[in-house]
Amino acid sequence: MRFNTLAAEIALAYAATIPLAQIAPLAQAACLALFAAILAPAQGEGTPSPAPASDPMPLSRFFTELFSRATSWLHWPPSEVWNASVAEIVTALEAQAERELRLAGIPSDKGKGPEVYTPERLREIEADGIDPAFDRAALQALKARHQ
Template identity: 85%
Template sequence: MALESLPGGIASLWDGIARQKITTIYAVIRAAAADRQGAEIALAYAATIPLVRYTPLAQAACLALFAAILAPAQGEATPSPAPASDPMPLSRFFTELFSRATSWLHWPPSEVWNASVAEIVTALEAQAERELRLAGIPSDKSAPAGNYTPERLRQIEEQDFDPAFDREGLRALKARHQ
């Protein structure tokens, strides 16, 4: 909640961290710290060392934090014995998905509206994997998300759309919200 309440929310923070913006990294450290005094001491020490030594490590830590707190994509979640929290309204889910696709992936809105949910989620996962790899954080993922095998993804790319996605349902949903 503390991270989402910062200007621009999680998407803006993700972008700033990916670009190694020191002010964004400091903001994430301050907002996510369990011990605020300890965070300020660590940041004061960081000001005394060259940024080239500090920034990649801080960036990797911030990306690891984001990887831990962002909800897993469909099909990746493991069952929990704890009762589920209140479900997210569908309109909020699509708003979040649209926001992440336009900010993290830098897709134009027209491209996002023409993509399936699975295509957007797959692209977001690939971007997250790329950022983690660039930060030197090893990935434990070896298989594509959900039921999308490399062969299936190739077929979708060849057809230029995912036949399993209900585009008419999406059009109807968009029409109701306009």
């Protein structure tokens, strides 16, 4: 699908004549839908990582890095990269990383499920008064941001 610049210019010119309060909800909804489509989670990314969050990366740098890795590490031609979704590229990069780890003889942590709670372990948890699935580090980071 080719982007029609004339249509975009007409739409932007029309939008400039409408009060921002009327067009903002529509624009926000369209932007959120676009980001949801572009940044759909890759395979295995349904839950947040337990690792601490790193510094935020500007979206332009993220896409530059993604394009660079897809063309260099995956050896995809630019036309393939431009026609792939972010999720497809990330999934392919994860698969390539898994292959490299296997070739190097490094065991992968993929496929390890959550902790299995035996009756004994559940009694220990109850006695300790803790929930092992609760992310205390994330709670502390959230509290620190709001103080």
